[in-house]
Amino acid sequence: MNRLSAVPLYLLLAALCGPAFARDCSPQVRDAWIRLTPGGMPMQAGFGRIENRCPTPATIVAASSPAYGSVELHETRIVDGVSRMRAVPELRIAPDGAATLKPGGLHLMLMQPHAPLAAGSKVAVQFELSDGRKLLGEFEVRNPAAL
Numbered sequence: 001m002n003r004l005s006a007v008p009l010y011l012l013l014a015a016l017c018g019p020a021f022a023r024d025c026s027p028q029v030r031d032a033w034i035r036l037t038p039g040g041m042p043m044q045a046g047f048g049r050i051e052n053r054c055p056t057p058a059t060i061v062a063a064s065s066p067a068y069g070s071v072e073l074h075e076t077r078i079v080d081g082v083s084r085m086r087a088v089p090e091l092r093i094a095p096d097g098a099a100t101l102k103p104g105g106l107h108l109m110l111m112q113p114h115a116p117l118a119a120g121s122k123v124a125v126q127f128e129l130s131d132g133r134k135l136l137g138e139f140e141v142r143n144p145a146a147l
Helices: 002-023
Strands: 026-033 043-052 058-062 066-080 082-087 092-093 095-099 105-111 123-131 134-142
Touching: 026 123, 043 092, 043 134, 058 066, 066 134, 092 105, 095 105, 105 123
Parallel strands: 026 134
Antiparallel strands: 026 043, 043 095, 043 105, 058 092, 058 123, 066 082, 066 105, 123 134
16 A cells, blocks of 8 residues: 555544544643641642643533542632632643643642641542543642652
8 A cells, every 4th residue: 555545544544533532532630749738727739730632622620539628729810919819610721731730820729628638648639521521630748848
């Protein structure tokens, strides 16, 4: 088979496999961590990177964790010279894009912990996508002195 006759076959395979790949492709949570706070604090913050290497956008519409009463996506911005934090109702991640959750920017607010956490422990956070799929991330609890 010469190169030119392979092109239609390649296009046919791409057309047949593309939609299945898009359905089966899921974003990935990478380098995820939670900043350990002094005991008794009612909230903590989660950081990391959510990569979408899929051919279609992914939109996160909710988050939850069995370790917390409430998990929300928040963003800190400077408005009129004052640092302000606001809830982010949804986070769209473009195809082949990523969202970085970092101190002073986009982050998770993890509220009402059910039990004290220890440095080095792992916390599961589940993200709900707008299409109904779930994305599971594992967050490592880190001591701020070690950061």
